Amino acid sequence: MSENKSAVGKFYGVGLGPGDPDLITVKTLKILQNADRIFTVGSRQTSGSLSQSIIAALPGVTAPLDILRFAMSKDRLERQTVNAGHAKSIAGYLRRGENCVFACIGDPMTYGTCSYLLRNLRAELPGLAVEIVPGVNSWSALAAQLQEPLVEDCEILRIVPSFESPETLELPADSTTVLLKSYRSRNELLQKIPTGAKIAYGENLTLKHQLLSRNPDEIAALPDAYLSMLAVWRKAEEPS
16 A cells, blocks of 8 residues: 555554444455555453454455554553553554554444544654544444334434443433443343333344344343443323
8 A cells, every 4th residue: 555665654544343344334445455554453351353353354455464452441541551552553654654554343433442542643643644434333233133223303312331330321211322332231221221111232233143132131131242232212201
């Protein structure tokens, strides 16, 4: 991809979608196929990487692939330190004129690690050329697998990170609330669902081992899954 190795390379942040390699965009595929170096996400808690498996399934992608391990810690300073270190590493390749791609599941600008890297990279390399390519997000994948709309007409869609305790959880009427990353708090969340609300749980969406359920008892009995979410539909109260 690089033509002038004396110039600073370009940084691309691309979304890989929810898991199925067929759900990445044509533009993302072309960028990956022409990359000088690709970076993707791994965590300290897992040995594998869904991002890595998606990239491995794509045709014509030959650039070196580096898996960056990110801190899943509640310590903000620790997370910032790790992110800044990864940005310095990527900046080194960019300074050599290599065009670098950071690829993450879902969408890079929605609860994505890419946004933290980008902030640090711009501090390292003011004026850096950047291109962001959106990806299919997980709640759209949930609706597609259920074949059911999340919202219609004037209903409101709410996307809420929910891996912490749901003490202040609000589920307003006439809205659909998608509770992301529910792996730590799922059963507590289930206890707060109002009577009459409709729910759906999904994990590992679009993958072979995907699981969907609308049964609260069945959902509560499942083991924790990192790539999981709980959607709650609440319609407006009927007039008396």
